[in-house]
Ligand SMILES: CSC[C@H]1O[C@@H](n2cnc3c(O)ncnc32)[C@H](O)[C@@H]1O
């Protein structure tokens with residue numbers, strides 16, 4: 089790991105200033121340039137360039153974007169700001185990106201535990217969804233999810249759930265960033281009755297969100313076992329036309345693969361390949377059942393794999409071979425899945441679990457080191473969502489989506505390697521501050537956009553409705 093002063097911006101010559109600053113004029117060379125926010129931090133982990141950790145640097149933020157990253161002394165000379173923070177025992181890093189979840193399912197947290205996937209879905213979750221989901225449910229559950237994610241350092245999430253316009257409403261209230269799923273499942277639900285209705289509602293939402301700087305869309309066919317060939321082909325065509333991702337549960341369990349072999353005489357991945365879905369639009373979630381001969385095909389096709397270690401462990405779904413996938417050059421991302429199968433939306437514990445599990449599965453203690461898992465939880469996720477130019481790393485010109493983590497707590501002392509502390513020792517409660525597009529959404533652990541008491545009240549009401557306590 090290289091340290092200190094390796095990013096542009098460490099010297100204040102005009103040439104450097106022009107490289108460092110996003111503004112076109114040479115205004116940066118005048119001391120005291122006015123910006124919105126100046127964050128001094130003990131450490132900054134930009135993620136890109138890889139291997140860089142800056143010490144005693146500052147991030148200048150203006151108009152929602154990263155204006156400069158530079159040594160603290162230079163920042164003090166160069167900028168004045170409306171908001172200045174001294175984060176003396178903190179590390180600043182990009183906001184975490186949760187690449188798979190069902191936000192509204194926070195309201196089903198703990199409703200049905202200790203069951204395998206299909207029993208959990210068919211006997212508990214789907215019947216509860218048929219009875220309870222609606223606009224209010226999805227809005228309230230999504231708001232609870234946004235509050236939980238923000239307090240845990242997640243600034244962006246990729247979602248798949250019914251009534252996605254209500255998830256959008258919650259995300260807008262929270263001020264977060266999200267990619268909402270245009271869902272598809274081959275049975276009628278309170279959201280839509282048939283594939284045509286699912287598709288037309290999804291495309292209408294996509295049209296409505298055009299130009300939204302924080303919320304994007306992806307097609308979200310539920311899984312190979314719940315969506316027909318015909319519908320998958322339509323989705324492939326639309327995804328290419330609109331240039332948006334396809335977010336899907338794939339090869340989650342051995343049962344899914346065996347059933348597909350019985351029904352179609354082929355594994356789901358082969359079926360998806362024949363339908364033309366193995367391409368860089370596809371975000372294949374779970375992937376616990378992967379044959380060695382499928383890996384080169386996934387790599388060649390540019391498929392992104394979303395690893396959800398805790399949900400896979402809890403549902404006993406299996407183990408995703410992350411080390412092998414990574415060695416093949418596949419873009420690996422990280423997701424929590426919904427709170428009904430995890431049972432939290434904690435990307436810190438997800439990183440911890442991913443790093444440990446990868447070593448056990450590969451039988452190799454060097455598999456998935458801390459820096460690699462942080463990249464999965466940030467830049468790789470941004471890449472899968474087509475947002476690599478905007479978020480995922482702290483780079484000049486990118487959106488100021490970042491978090492501060494206090495490493496001063498006794499749980500993360502002493503500090504030999506801050507990056508190791510983040511993955512192997514820190515907890516989400518050490519996230520103190522969160523910004524999305526330069527706007528502060530968590531300030532010293534206080535949510536700035538959401539009222540936690542109101543969110544809690546609604547969650548308690550839903551719990552009464554779903555399963556009244558005696
Ligand atoms: C079409 S909306 C999403 C749909 O997916 C269900 N779901 C939640 N978690 C999982 C999982 O791990 N595998 C498969 N399906 C899952 C959720 O309850 C909704 O019905």
Ligand SMILES: [Zn+2]
Pocket residue numbers: 188189190337425426
């Ligand atoms: Zn899921």
